[in-house]
Amino acid sequence: MAVALETAEYDVVIVGGGPVGLLMAYQLQRFSVSACVLEQHDKNTQDAFGRAIALFPRTTEQLDQLDTIDPMLQLGFACRTSVTYKDGERIVPGRVWTFMEKMGDTTYDFTLVLRQMYTEAILREKVESVGASYSQSTECIDFEIRKMILRNAITSD
Structure with missing residues (x-):
């Protein structure tokens, strides 16, 4: 989604469109806090091999x-x-994941293995579905x- 960033105003600007930045924008927008994600890389051409593939139960x-998750x-x-x-x-x-062999007390008693590029693609769809802005190839x-507003401040007088 192309955004005219020179004139855009947001409550929160998130620099970095990885899983954490995307989840943050998604959740903020769901709480009516306008959010924008800026990603410097073109995620359509990211590496096809894996990194950060394991999603643990929590x-x-x-x-x-x-x-x-679906x-x-x-x-x-x-x-x-x-x-x-x-x-x-x-x-x-x-050796690596031996703690997983007796995982219990959760619906997700496994490690979900999913390449980061797919996780990010799903999260980008979610971000755009709630109206948050996402811009890639943008540094x-x-x-x-321009303004900072402090509401409901409590002092310890």
Whole structure:
């Protein structure tokens, strides 16, 4: 969504369109706080290989509370165990995610494995669905705060 940033005004400007920035804009907009996300990279051409692929149960629970988890569950896969290899040999136990093998007390008793590019694509759709602005290939060089309003201030006199 292209935005005329020279004249736009927002309650909150978020620099960085990764998962945290997108979730912040989504939640702010849901609370009627106007938000804009500026991402310097073109996310349509991001690397096709993985990084930040694991969503652990508490994160998945929070995404469920934010009404964003269903499309992620459709694209990702559940991981309840792991295997680690060293020098071509299997190391037992998995070492990395052994805590996942006895996960309980949650609906999401697994690690959701989903590449970050898909997580971000889903979150961008959510951001735009609530009316928050998202602009990629946009570098934040400078900004100006025109007014600051403090409401409901409580002093300790």
